[in-house]
Amino acid sequence: MNDVKQTIAFRLGTLGAVMQDRFASKIETYDLKPKHVGLMAALKGGTAAASQQDLAARLGVAPSLVVALADHLEHLGAVERVRDPGDRRRQTLTLTEHGAALLARCAAAAGELDDEITASLAASERTALRDTLGRLAAGVGLPS
Amino acid sequence: MNDVKQTIAFRLGTLGAVMQDRFASKIETYDLKPKHVGLMAALKGGTAAASQQDLAARLGVAPSLVVALADHLEHLGAVERVRDPGDRRRQTLTLTEHGAALLARCAAAAGELDDEITASLAASERTALRDTLGRLAAGVGLPS
DNA sequence: CTGTATCATTCACGTCATGAACGATGTCAA
DNA sequence: TTGACATCGTTCATGACGTGAATGATACAG
Numbered sequence: 001m002n003d004v005k006q007t008i009a010f011r012l013g014t015l016g017a018v019m020q021d022r023f024a025s026k027i028e029t030y031d032l033k034p035k036h037v038g039l040m041a042a043l044k045g046g047t048a049a050a051s052q053q054d055l056a057a058r059l060g061v062a063p064s065l066v067v068a069l070a071d072h073l074e075h076l077g078a079v080e081r082v083r084d085p086g087d088r089r090r091q092t093l094t095l096t097e098h099g100a101a102l103l104a105r106c107a108a109a110a111g112e113l114d115d116e117i118t119a120s121l122a123a124s125e126r127t128a129l130r131d132t133l134g135r136l137a138a139g140v141g142l143p144s
Numbered sequence: 145m146n147d148v149k150q151t152i153a154f155r156l157g158t159l160g161a162v163m164q165d166r167f168a169s170k171i172e173t174y175d176l177k178p179k180h181v182g183l184m185a186a187l188k189g190g191t192a193a194a195s196q197q198d199l200a201a202r203l204g205v206a207p208s209l210v211v212a213l214a215d216h217l218e219h220l221g222a223v224e225r226v227r228d229p230g231d232r233r234r235q236t237l238t239l240t241e242h243g244a245a246l247l248a249r250c251a252a253a254a255g256e257l258d259d260e261i262t263a264s265l266a267a268s269e270r271t272a273l274r275d276t277l278g279r280l281a282a283g284v285g286l287p288s
Numbered sequence: 289c290t291g292t293a294t295c296a297t298t299c300a301c302g303t304c305a306t307g308a309a310c311g312a313t314g315t316c317a318a
Numbered sequence: 319t320t321g322a323c324a325t326c327g328t329t330c331a332t333g334a335c336g337t338g339a340a341t342g343a344t345a346c347a348g
Contacts, residue, residue: 003188005185007254008257008262011281015286016158019154037148044147045147051327053325053327061306062306062307064306106148113151121276133152133155134150136261136265137158142158196295196297197295206338208298211298231344232343234294292346294346295343295344297341298340299339302335303336309330310328314325316322317321
């Protein structure tokens, strides 16, 4: 056979698209898209206050997209934009309390999604999958 | 922590996007996009000659998109469109020899990609991952 | 034969993300 | 200090992608 469809890469691609869609519909009540969540998550993980350029590099998107995402998150009150006093070109983004709460709800939604799709898996397989995916993500340079 | 980023759903989403991109750049020399490969793979797997409606349903896309994909594949000589004599509204798509060869190259490309991203994994983990992903895909109703 | 449903196709549209241009700010050398 | 150049955030025009409504051809029930 040697089928494309049974390849890890292809399955990750198609499954990833489905996950994105399902996650998107779960969080649309918060007026958020997956990329917004990605941005907030990067903000939470980051130790130092992040400039928009840094964020763009971490997320692997164009800086102009970060502007749009930050605009929306700021409008929701999830994020604050502050000029870096040390370098006034930079906008440092920080997560507000409301943003953290929102992020927590998104994490819960993702958790539900996990439960739904891994319902037929043994607990050991589930943790093995989570672990393996984490290493793959790290391998391709994705923020963990 | 309870981090979104460590969730299976989120990791599948981001990893899936990366895989799609990498796979797309591997096959762009054949003038193909991942969806074209998906269509050809569905064609190969299908026993009976498939109508475009069927394909659209299997792939989870709009029928009008199948038209565009089939147009391109037909132009490449990878697919043949034949009116179903039993129901002349239907166009049945079949994979040509050239299409099968193209599909094989795409399968090889996906295989290379597998090797690249799973280089740091033990062979047992790799097969476990492939198996688990297959079951997840089946669980969400994806064609296997 | 007539009305209705189904298929493939076309077309206008919305969404998403990018890259080029621009103004503001920083930096470095003369 | 001043002038050249780099960097940051922002705006804007543009292209890629997929959808849904409208259309014409064909099937089918009454």
